[in-house]
Amino acid sequence: MNSVSAACPPSDRGQTCRKLRRVAVVGAGASGLCAARHILSRPSSFAHPVVFELTDHIGGTWCYEEHVGTLPNGRPVLSSMYRDLRTNLPKEVMMFPDFPFEPQLSSFLPHQEVQQYLQRYCENFKIHPHIRFNTMVEMVKPVIVTTDSGEENTTWDVTSSCLSGCQKTETFDSVLICSGHHSDPHIPHIPGIQNFKGQVLHSHSYRFAEPFSGQTVVILGAKSSGLDISIELAKAGAKVTLSHGYPPLTFPLPPGIQQSGSVVAVDNAGCLRLQDGSVCKADVLMFCTGYNFHYPFLDAAQLGLEIQDHMVSPLYRFMLPPAFPSLFFIGICKIICPFPNFNCQVQFALAVLDGSVPLPSREQMEKEVQQEQQEKLEKGVQWRHLLKLDQGQWEYCDTLAQLAGFPPLQPVVRSLYEEVWRQRQNHPVNYRRNNYQLVSATRWELIHSPEPERPNV
Known part of the structure; x- marks a missing residue:
């Protein structure tokens, strides 16, 4: 199959057709849908996208699946959604900028x-x-062809298979990897874990709290999912120990939750040994320790990439390997406002592909990535955290918008995002009771803030 499609309207017959770039999109979650939406909006530059989706539905991890492990068809459960999850960001900043949520919904x-x-x-x-x-998608492989003029051109062979196992390979000009990074659980090594006599699971396989009622549960990890699940379990009558290596959380936690240092080992009797040398018994050990980057369809070495549990490098602008600048990872960054971030990345990627944004040389891109990483490391950021943007996300998105010529995120997005972050730190049980309204590009309003509920409800 040709890597490009030609499109000539009837009025252009006899003229040279402009060749449309053909793009493959891996995944039909939020970032993949965003990629397809913007490709379809540029019919003069791009052929219709082909979106490869492993499941029978769109939405990625937002599609709740009560099964854990594998589905009846034998394929893995990718979603990490649990039954009672509510967003920890309000819809007013979570939305794609060009497509708001329905206004009558709560924040x-x-x-x-x-x-x-x-x-x-x-x-x-x-x-x-x-x-x-x-x-x-079984394999995504670059194919380098030398043109008559001596220039090298890269296309991509994408091999895919349907449920019956029938395989086919097609050629594309570019591939956007939109497969997410919340499906391959990261489970840290704990010496002696085989001695633990209770249930061991990762939050990826957690669905609801009722089965844990009356049990003693140690949650390892106190970020968003660890804290959220701890509160759910405590409300269901579990006795929860929130185990983490950070300074003690200072905000009020519901009764039934206590904090401890990290679990560092399991002794011969099956007790959990903590960082301070103390031990505790538990019925359940649940890892809320994040996820690995996992791209089994890519040959990292061939692409000049190093793919580790929490890091993919080098990626210019956190998206593209300098050696192959027509391959893009969308949504790979962490601690971000996700949908707006995807929206910026996709538009930048398409501007690169249609020639609107010229890229530096491979050597220069690699140098810039290395310099940026070194600056973060010298500030004390651990290698495994280099893809966490946090406060850097706003400048990052502004830079992409400026380079590619699309509207930047409105300042109100950052303002409300940061307000909710503060509320979440101070009121982890109650902050979701607030509702907000965007008043302008720079202002938001709190439109409903009832009396806070008591932590022990």
């Missing part, structure tokens, strides 16, 4: 509402016809 949404939002996004931008469901 903090159950996951079902986000899934329905993505369905509406998909329908509104007519993305469904371009998605191949139940299709696994």
Whole structure:
């Protein structure tokens, strides 16, 4: 199959057709849908995208699946969604900038509402016809061809298979990897873990709290999911120890939750040994320790990349390998406002592909990545945390917008994001009761803030 498509309107017959770039999108979660939406909006530069989706639905991790481990068809469960999850960001900053949530909804949404939002996004931008469901990407491989003029041109062979196992290989000009990074659980090594006599699981396989009622549960990890699940378990009658290596959390936690240092080992009797040398017994040990980057369809060495549990490097602008600048990882950054970030990355990637944004040489891109990483390391950032943007996300998105010529994120997004972050630190049980409204590009309002509920409800 040709790597490009030609499109000539009837009035242009007899003229040289402009060749449209053909783009493969891996994954039909939020970032993949965003990629397809913007490719479809540029019909003079791009052919219709092909979106490869492993499951039979869109939405990625936002689609709740009660199964854990594997599905009846034998394929893995990718979603890490639990039944009662509500967003920890308000819809007013979570939305794609060009597609708001329905205004009557509360600011903090159950996951079902986000899934329905993505369905509406998909329908509104007519993305469904371009998605191949139940299709696994087996391999994404660069093919370098030397033209008659001596220039090297890279295309991409994408090999995929359907449920019946039938394989085919197609050629594309570019590939956007939108497969997410919340499906391959990261489980740190704990010496003696085989001695633990209770249940061991990762939050990836957690669905609801009721089975843990009356049990003693040690949660390892106190970031968003660890804290959220701890509160759910405590409300369901579990006795929870929140184990982490950070300074003690200073905000009020519900009764039934205590803090401890990290679990460092399991002794011969099956007790958990903590950082301070103390030991505790537990019925359940749950890892809320994040996820690995996992791209089994890529040959990292061939691409000049190093893919580790928490890091992919080098990536110019956190997206593209300098050796192969027509391959893009969308949504790989952490501690971000996700949908707006995806929206910026996709538009930058397409501007690179259509020639609107010229890239530096491979050597210069590699040098810039190395310098940026070195600056962070010298400030004390650990290597495994180099993809966490946090406060750097705003300058990052502004830079992409400036370079590619699309509207930057409105200042109100940052302002409200940071306000909710403060509320979450001070009121982890109650902050989702607030509702917000965007008043202008720079102002938001709190429109409903009832009396806070007591932690022990």
